[in-house]
Amino acid sequence: MSLVDAAAYSIHLLFAGLWTGTVLFVAWGILPLGLNGDIRPDPLGFAVSRLTTVSRVSALVLLLSGGHMAGTTYTVESLFGSQRGHLVLAMVALWFVLAALVETGAARMRRGLDAEKVRTPAHDGKPFLYAASVVALLLLLDAGLLASGVTF
Template sequence: MALVDAVAYATHLLFAGLWSGTVLFVTVGILPLGLRGEIRPDPFAFVVSRLSTVSRASALLLFLSGGHMAANAYTVESLTGTQRGYQVLAMVVLWFLLAGLVEAGSARMRDGLAEEKVRTPARDGKPFLYAGSVVALLLLLDAGLLASGVTF
């Protein structure tokens, strides 16, 4: 394995874990505080801002590293004609879904946080973050299956 391939693989794994973990932490650890009004607007806005930053950076780095890995490991035929290829394509779809859900949820929360509210923005972002958490878990499951060689 070339150094570039190893760096792409490591970057992909690190940022997939960071992105998924950040979404799950905000959903499970921070969002409930907002829903109960137990966090001030400024710290909540800071967390939402960091969630957006991590999501955007991770999406970009996963696109670049995943694109590199796919270009070296797959052909169009193997992506569209094998179970493993379908799992890679499913990962791409889930990746787009996660990026969209986090962006939508963060935008909804930022709007209310700009008005110094907490409960309403948390409630507005909740369905997007819950759905994003499910997608993040599906991404990790798909990645685990791909890494282990198990196809569905």
């Protein structure tokens, strides 16, 4: 493995962990505070803003690093014709779903936060951020299967 390949794998793993961890923390650590009215609009807005930034930056970094890894590891035939390739394709699909859910949930929350509300924006973003947390866990499971080399 070359130094560039090792860097791509490391960066990919770091940003995947950052993104999934941020989604899980906001969904299960911050969002309940908004649902209960136990947080003010500014801190909740800050958390939503950071979630959006982490999501966008991570999506770009993962596209670039994952594209490099896929381009140096797989052929079209191995991506579509092997179990590992299917896991990689599932991961790509899940990343797109995660990005869409985070963007949608954050946008719905920003509208209410701009009006200095907390419970309504948290309620509006809840289904999307909870779904995003499930997708984040599925991504980690997929990554674990890829890392273990398991075949089924």
